[in-house]
Amino acid sequence: xxEQIGVLQGSAGELEARARRLRRLILDTVHRAGMGHTGGSLxxxxxxxxxxxxVLRNIDPGRPERPDRDRFILSKGHxxxxxxxxxxxxxxxxxxLLEGYDELGSPLQAHPDMGRAPGIDISTGxxxxxxxxxxxxxxxxxxxxxxxxxxTFVLLGDGELQxxxxxxxxxxxxxxxxxxxxxxxxxxxxxxxxxxxxxxxxERIADRWRAFGWESSVVAGHDLGALVPALxxxxxxxxxxxxxxxxxTVKGRGVSFMEGRCEWHGKAPNDEEYxxxxxxxxx
Amino acid sequence: MxxxxxxxxxxxxxxxxxMADRHPEMVVLDPDVCSSTRTSLxxxxxxxxxxxxxxxxxxxxxxxxxMASCGLVPWVSAFAAFLSCRAADQIRVSVAHTGLPxxxxxxxxxxxxxxxxxxxxxxxxxxxxxxxxxxxxxxPADAAEARAMAELAMAIxxxxxxxxxxxxxxxxxxxxxxxxxxxxxxxxxxxDLAILAEGMMSARALEAAxxxxxxxxxxRVLHFGTIxxxxxxxxxxxxxxxxxxxxxxxxxxxxxLGSAACEAVAEASPCRVLRLGFPDAFxxxxxxxxxxxxxxxxxxxxxASAKGAxxxxxxxxxxxxx
Numbered sequence: 001x002x003e004q005i006g007v008l009q010g011s012a013g014e015l016e017a018r019a020r021r022l023r024r025l026i027l028d029t030v031h032r033a034g035m036g037h038t039g040g041s042l043x044x045x046x047x048x049x050x051x052x053x054x055v056l057r058n059i060d061p062g063r064p065e066r067p068d069r070d071r072f073i074l075s076k077g078h079x080x081x082x083x084x085x086x087x088x089x090x091x092x093x094x095x096x097l098l099e100g101y102d103e104l105g106s107p108l109q110a111h112p113d114m115g116r117a118p119g120i121d122i123s124t125g126x127x128x129x130x131x132x133x134x135x136x137x138x139x140x141x142x143x144x145x146x147x148x149x150x151x152t153f154v155l156l157g158d159g160e161l162q163x164x165x166x167x168x169x170x171x172x173x174x175x176x177x178x179x180x181x182x183x184x185x186x187x188x189x190x191x192x193x194x195x196x197x198x199x200x201x202x203e204r205i206a207d208r209w210r211a212f213g214w215e216s217s218v219v220a221g222h223d224l225g226a227l228v229p230a231l232x233x234x235x236x237x238x239x240x241x242x243x244x245x246x247x248x249t250v251k252g253r254g255v256s257f258m259e260g261r262c263e264w265h266g267k268a269p270n271d272e273e274y275x276x277x278x279x280x281x282x283x
Numbered sequence: 284m285x286x287x288x289x290x291x292x293x294x295x296x297x298x299x300x301x302m303a304d305r306h307p308e309m310v311v312l313d314p315d316v317c318s319s320t321r322t323s324l325x326x327x328x329x330x331x332x333x334x335x336x337x338x339x340x341x342x343x344x345x346x347x348x349x350m351a352s353c354g355l356v357p358w359v360s361a362f363a364a365f366l367s368c369r370a371a372d373q374i375r376v377s378v379a380h381t382g383l384p385x386x387x388x389x390x391x392x393x394x395x396x397x398x399x400x401x402x403x404x405x406x407x408x409x410x411x412x413x414x415x416x417x418x419x420x421x422x423p424a425d426a427a428e429a430r431a432m433a434e435l436a437m438a439i440x441x442x443x444x445x446x447x448x449x450x451x452x453x454x455x456x457x458x459x460x461x462x463x464x465x466x467x468x469x470x471x472x473x474x475d476l477a478i479l480a481e482g483m484m485s486a487r488a489l490e491a492a493x494x495x496x497x498x499x500x501x502x503r504v505l506h507f508g509t510i511x512x513x514x515x516x517x518x519x520x521x522x523x524x525x526x527x528x529x530x531x532x533x534x535x536x537x538x539x540l541g542s543a544a545c546e547a548v549a550e551a552s553p554c555r556v557l558r559l560g561f562p563d564a565f566x567x568x569x570x571x572x573x574x575x576x577x578x579x580x581x582x583x584x585x586x587a588s589a590k591g592a593x594x595x596x597x598x599x600x601x602x603x604x605x
Contacts, residue, residue, distance in 0.1 A: 067353075067354075115382060122377070129341075132348075133348050136346035136350040137352065144354070171339070
């Protein structure tokens, strides 16, 4: 690819500052709304920063529908607060829009809606569907060279891997050695009501993808120094077949009393918790 | 009934091939039923635009949505029972909610299921599809209309569900027939009662009307090739003109054409509506015609039910009771 619009340069320190800012925006958003999936939004922060500020090609906040852009699908659509904060930080819309999150008439619906908010490549909200949508985008990129061979990144939750449809998509793409598709698993180890358990340990998840014919590896999901090159390598590797990256993360990352706790799956902090949380994340 | 014509599945498969050059954005996704739904015709003609998705309807529907988001117009052609129920959530979220131009072909709609019995008889697909916001639901009567409605589905900007039959059907419309979206077609005039039918049942309704005519009963026959958007005006006009509606559908009595008609006339011009179709029960194995007969869906049985309802209505009107 000759043109690489959308790849912002910057030091690792700048990326880390963006991650801190993203955490602060997430906490502001869910606290103000009084609802939201705080834990899973905080665990995906570095993945989103790496993608939106380094890895995704040809993304353009001024022209979100640009045909040759890399696509991003938040298959774990409930973690929308994280995505909206990342889009705001990247300039798709003003941060002030986050104030209306999940309110009547807001473009920022509880789950991402491509018909309402800019920068949403496809609507999600029912777990298990995003990878299949991504497979369709990768097929379109293959059929239509005029789209510039874009890549499609799909961010899944580890608990989401319990949905059988994920493995329908994995089987299809793996059997075909479908190029252009990258699955990223936010492996935070905790789902709504319990820890995910040993069958969803990162290495076992990586083995599953390999069994389905995908290239697969595990990466430290909060280490931008590891994550950016791993995502770049995945993007490159996807030229010849599907790639899965299992990101070892922590639910509620950055807020001590939220980390690793399933009660923070779908809850927003109250005033006192919010004050403590923003003190811890900075940004 | 006239001599059987072409099966709708054949007409649908041929329509895809015919449309392909005019619609370079069109692709076809197949959950491993292409020889049954006749998308095999498209596979032979345009192998580069045909996707064998394996036995995975959910993945196929969402992959189609992903393709549609990138400017393609995909058809997913599968058995109606599994497309409408197994992939219902995928159609709801990735297709209907997004409004993307994914075109769904529910093949083997209703009873003629290739003797598949309860699991393969799609008698609730219209109800499921009708409940999806933004979904256009089409139920063509014969091969010519199936072909024309495949074109119609391509012409509308959003998603569509086209229900086609496996079996050969009598010809009602000629090859030049161009149905209008959302408009019922009057197949026969009448004033004593009106028979409202969908899909393959419209030919039976016409035969039932001929039987009634021999008994001096004038039955209007309306064909609803579009189930959604529903032609409420045609149904209400029939209610006002005739005072008795008999709906006939290759579907459960709840949720399909009969329900749509009741909803329409209850709001506009209430009248008695007799709904003929399958009961709230699973179908079973057996010859198609034996099962249609068991549930009163032969032309003779439709005529008898209509006549009974007319007598009952006239008697009640004469007595002045509600």
